[in-house]
Amino acid sequence: FVIVSIFSVHQFIQIQTQQLYQALEQQAVFNSKYINERLNAHVEKIQLISQKSELQDEDIYAALAHLNQLLIDIKAGETEIVTFGLMDLEGMLWEAADPEIITYQGYTDWYQAVLRGVPIAFSEVGHSVALGIMRKVVVAPVYKDGQLYRVLHARVGLEKLSGLMPELKFGEKGRAFILDEHGIMVAHPSPDLLLVDGTKESEKVPAAVAVALKQAVAEKTGRIYYTFRGVDSILAYHPIPLTNWIMFTVAGGHEFYAPINNLITTLAAIISGAVFLLLFLGWYIAGKITRPLEGLSVAAGQMSQGDLSNAITVTARDETGQLARVFEQMRLSLKELIERYQLAVEGASDAIWDWDIANNYFYFPRTKQMLGYEDHELDNTIEAYNRIIHPEDLWSVEKQRALFLAGKNKSYTLQYRVKSKSGHYIWILSRGNVVRDATGKPLRAAGSHTDITAAKEAEIKLDQLAYFDQLTNLPNRFNLMRALNNLINNAQENKDYFTVLLLDLDGFKVINDTLGHPVGDLLLQKVSELILQAVSNTVNNSDSAVARFGGDEFVILLPNRKGEAALGVAKAILSALTAAISIDQYSLNISGSVGVAFYPEHGSDADTLIKNVDMAMYKAKEDGKNRYRLFSPEISAVANKKMEIQSNLVRALKNREFILHYQPIIDAVNEKPVAVEALIRWNHPQKGLIPPYDFIPIVEESGQIINITEWVINTACHDSKQWRAQGFKPITVHINLSPKQIAQDNLIDIISNALEENKLCATQFSIEITESTAVENWEQTLKTLAELKSIGVKIALDDFGVGYSSLQHLKQLPVDTLKIDRFFMFNCTADQRDQAIVKAAINIAQSLNIVAVAEGVETAEQLILLKEMGCMHVQGYYFSKPVPLPELLALLN
Ligand code: C2E
Ligand code: CA
Ligand code: CA
Numbered sequence: 001f002v003i004v005s006i007f008s009v010h011q012f013i014q015i016q017t018q019q020l021y022q023a024l025e026q027q028a029v030f031n032s033k034y035i036n037e038r039l040n041a042h043v044e045k046i047q048l049i050s051q052k053s054e055l056q057d058e059d060i061y062a063a064l065a066h067l068n069q070l071l072i073d074i075k076a077g078e079t080e081i082v083t084f085g086l087m088d089l090e091g092m093l094w095e096a097a098d099p100e101i102i103t104y105q106g107y108t109d110w111y112q113a114v115l116r117g118v119p120i121a122f123s124e125v126g127h128s129v130a131l132g133i134m135r136k137v138v139v140a141p142v143y144k145d146g147q148l149y150r151v152l153h154a155r156v157g158l159e160k161l162s163g164l165m166p167e168l169k170f171g172e173k174g175r176a177f178i179l180d181e182h183g184i185m186v187a188h189p190s191p192d193l194l195l196v197d198g199t200k201e202s203e204k205v206p207a208a209v210a211v212a213l214k215q216a217v218a219e220k221t222g223r224i225y226y227t228f229r230g231v232d233s234i235l236a237y238h239p240i241p242l243t244n245w246i247m248f249t250v251a252g253g254h255e256f257y258a259p260i261n262n263l264i265t266t267l268a269a270i271i272s273g274a275v276f277l278l279l280f281l282g283w284y285i286a287g288k289i290t291r292p293l294e295g296l297s298v299a300a301g302q303m304s305q306g307d308l309s310n311a312i313t314v315t316a317r318d319e320t321g322q323l324a325r326v327f328e329q330m331r332l333s334l335k336e337l338i339e340r341y342q343l344a345v346e347g348a349s350d351a352i353w354d355w356d357i358a359n360n361y362f363y364f365p366r367t368k369q370m371l372g373y374e375d376h377e378l379d380n381t382i383e384a385y386n387r388i389i390h391p392e393d394l395w396s397v398e399k400q401r402a403l404f405l406a407g408k409n410k411s412y413t414l415q416y417r418v419k420s421k422s423g424h425y426i427w428i429l430s431r432g433n434v435v436r437d438a439t440g441k442p443l444r445a446a447g448s449h450t451d452i453t454a455a456k457e458a459e460i461k462l463d464q465l466a467y468f469d470q471l472t473n474l475p476n477r478f479n480l481m482r483a484l485n486n487l488i489n490n491a492q493e494n495k496d497y498f499t500v501l502l503l504d505l506d507g508f509k510v511i512n513d514t515l516g517h518p519v520g521d522l523l524l525q526k527v528s529e530l531i532l533q534a535v536s537n538t539v540n541n542s543d544s545a546v547a548r549f550g551g552d553e554f555v556i557l558l559p560n561r562k563g564e565a566a567l568g569v570a571k572a573i574l575s576a577l578t579a580a581i582s583i584d585q586y587s588l589n590i591s592g593s594v595g596v597a598f599y600p601e602h603g604s605d606a607d608t609l610i611k612n613v614d615m616a617m618y619k620a621k622e623d624g625k626n627r628y629r630l631f632s633p634e635i636s637a638v639a640n641k642k643m644e645i646q647s648n649l650v651r652a653l654k655n656r657e658f659i660l661h662y663q664p665i666i667d668a669v670n671e672k673p674v675a676v677e678a679l680i681r682w683n684h685p686q687k688g689l690i691p692p693y694d695f696i697p698i699v700e701e702s703g704q705i706i707n708i709t710e711w712v713i714n715t716a717c718h719d720s721k722q723w724r725a726q727g728f729k730p731i732t733v734h735i736n737l738s739p740k741q742i743a744q745d746n747l748i749d750i751i752s753n754a755l756e757e758n759k760l761c762a763t764q765f766s767i768e769i770t771e772s773t774a775v776e777n778w779e780q781t782l783k784t785l786a787e788l789k790s791i792g793v794k795i796a797l798d799d800f801g802v803g804y805s806s807l808q809h810l811k812q813l814p815v816d817t818l819k820i821d822r823f824f825m826f827n828c829t830a831d832q833r834d835q836a837i838v839k840a841a842i843n844i845a846q847s848l849n850i851v852a853v854a855e856g857v858e859t860a861e862q863l864i865l866l867k868e869m870g871c872m873h874v875q876g877y878y879f880s881k882p883v884p885l886p887e888l889l890a891l892l893n
Pocket of ligand 1: 696736799856878881
């Protein structure tokens with residue numbers, strides 16, 4: 001910009017200067033013309049006068065008088081003509097103002113020129129001593145009759161020319177002057193410079209002007225520069241055509257160049273202003289961009305030094321500002337993070353550790369403090385720290401640490417014990433992260449130590465709760481399973497074998513239910529002691545384990561034992577239980593059923609082993625209890641059938657594979673049906689009719705009984721419409737309820753809905769429950785029965801005589817019917833004891849004013865006996881087996 005500006009300005013100044021020069025030269029031309037015309041006016045005047053006839057007067061004096069009169073007239077006007085005179089052809093000159101003065105001028109060039117015939121001639125400039133002025137002589141011929149007669153002579157003063165010079169100057173400081181071809185000053189505004197004494201004034205002219213003069217004479221026009229009286233000047237010259245004079249027009253250098261200088265100054269000011277502006281703009285723009293960035297980099301520097309205290313206050317609205325705001329947010333988040341981190345560090349339970357791995361510098365001051373050590377008591381090395389780690393934990397800590405450093409473990413979280421100064425161990429939760437170099441080599445690790453002793457102790461306590469039975473202090477089921485799995489793992493490796501025993505107490509439930517839970521609990525404690533004793537008496541090794549598996553079930557693990565050796569333990573346990581156990585005032589006889597399974601023959605995993613030993617135990621129960629049974633594939637087959645049934649039941653319910661058979665209950669006196677009992681069968685598509693004993697216990701276990709019962713209730717009520725339609729006197733329908741169902745919330749709704757839907761009167765509907773059902777959930781039973789009672793439903797107590805047969809219970813239950821178990825019917829005609837029981841049951845019913853029903857009546861003798869004993873109703877094959885509905889209807893007919 002500067003270079004271009006300077007170049008342009010240079011060009012511009014050149015043009016301007018050129019224009020100034022032209023102006024100056026024009027002035028010079030104008031000046032010369034002006035003077036030329038002025039001179040020409042005199043010449044013409046002189047020529048005119050020369051033609052006047054008065055000048056041809058023979059009498060020269062008369063002619064001179066006329067001229068003198070003209071001169072006076074002219075002088076009154078503005079003229080430079082100073083004198084007039086007449087010359088004769090001999091060269092004599094008579095002055096018009098004073099004819100007495102006659103001089104010879106015949107030798108002069110100008111006179112000679114006129115004689116030669118030129119119309120006008122001039123003398124050179126000269127000083128007239130007589131007149132005391134600079135003058136020029138002008139001569140013109142005076143003709144008479146076409147012949148040169150005389151010559152008119154005029155002297156022209158040049159003072160008036162000098163007077164004109166100030167008017168012709170260029171500018172304020174300029175000058176104009178006239179030199180003749182010899183350098184004589186013809187006109188000049190300063191009179192002192194005029195030729196006064198006749199000396200050749202060219203010598204007085206400055207050297208530069210002399211040079212100019214020479215050029216001017218040669219070239220007639222041009223310009224030069226010169227310094228005169230210490231002033232720089234520019235001088236333009238131009239000839240005055242009428243004479244050989246040269247018109248000089250001078251401009252004061254300073255003044256002449258003033259416009260240009262002004263221009264230069266202005267332009268320089270503009271350029272420097274522009275440059276300044278540009279520089280400022282550049283600086284400003286750069287500053288606007290770089291200054292915020294500088295601020296940011298300073299802030300970043302501070303942040304990298306860890307100083308987050310200074311806010312980043314860049315207010316720019318551009319991208320830099322955006323960056324700054326993001327940066328500020330970053331700073332705030334970082335600050336908050338650090339503050340939180342510090343809070344965490346300063347927190348009560350956390351200590352920070354820092355491990356410079358390369359230099360083995362392990363920094364853990366807060367941990368030391370936490371453990372009660374002075375800082376100097378433990379070196380800051382990993383070895384020093386290792387020394388206070390619990391010996392049992394050290395191995396695993398070192399192993400984990402190595403895995404972590406090797407990058408095998410992503411995170412480092414360990415729990416271990418560390419010895420405090422006071423000697424007790426504190427549980428530490430150590431967490432950490434590692435910093436690696438580019439090659440993955442760990443450089444530094446850092447993390448925290450948290451005192452988790454309290455949590456750990458609680459955990460141990462919980463462990464105790466979780467792994468041990470609180471009643472017997474034996475390992476619990478969970479613990480047992482863990483031990484069993486361990487045993488299996490070890491046995492697999494070492495090709496070992498072992499035995500699992502599962503003991504289930506016989507009739508424990510009865511004791512629990514009748515004598516109460518506190519007695520049951522004490523009994524379990526006693527039993528567990530007896531088992532432990534029996535096991536330790538027969539098995540010497542301490543590896544054996546006795547666990548409470550749940551309820552009244554115990555599992556005994558016998559490592560490295562099988563065959564007779566293992567069965568011997570089962571026998572020992574059973575015999576240990578035979579002795580009566582006294583608890584409070586009671587003397588209780590208890591027995592157990594034991595299942596036995598060998599590893600690996602009877603199962604290679606824990607679940608299979610437990611499942612199989614369980615089956616063996618059930619087999620022992622089935623076989624009459626108080627015995628052990630070794631697992632066998634046959635047992636498994638039976639059990640598997642059960643499982644199969646269970647899985648088929650879902651489908652059965654969906655496909656309506658169940659049917660109801662009905663067995664009439666007969667009035668013993670008139671032998672007419674008073675009721676029917678609905679008994680379920682499963683009409684299996686492949687296996688045919690399956691009796692309830694084969695699937696009811698299974699669906700009870702699985703909970704499917706709820707849906708099945710609902711189906712039974714609805715179906716029985718629905719079927720009852722058919723015999724009711726036949727117009728007999730009301731026949732009650734009995735349905736059987738499973739133990740758990742008495743507690744079922746919607747039982748009442750199901751029954752009342754079914755009754756309502758089939759328009760069956762509640763009094764013609766009876767549920768059958770067993771005493772054990774009632775006992776199991778006494779309160780709930782009373783409540784449900786009361787509700788059923790309130791809507792009119794009848795209640796029958798089923799299978800009376802087996803189990804509890806407690807008069808106390810019977811009195812409290814709102815029972816309408818007592819069904820005497822068919823077990824007593826078999827021998828009642830022969831066996832006095834059974835007969836006595838049946839008789840007692842009938843008597844109880846009579847005394848409670850409820851109906852007694854004898855079940856399982858198969859013979860006429862039984863019927864006769866029952867009639868004798870006053871049994872009101874009977875039920876049994878003697879009258880009818882349970883039959884499908886159509887047969888029942890036929891039967892009723
Ligand atoms: P329960 O309630 O004691 O039913 C009477 C059982 O005795 C029936 O066996 C019946 O066929 C059988 N019985 C009747 N008269 C004689 C006889 O003169 N001699 C012999 N030896 N037996 C006789 P069933 O039908 O096999 O039912 C067995 C058990 O299944 C029932 O015993 C009952 O506890 C249960 N049960 C049957 N149906 C249902 C039901 O719908 N729901 C529930 N929860 N249990 C049912
Ligand atoms: Ca029944
Ligand atoms: Ca029964």
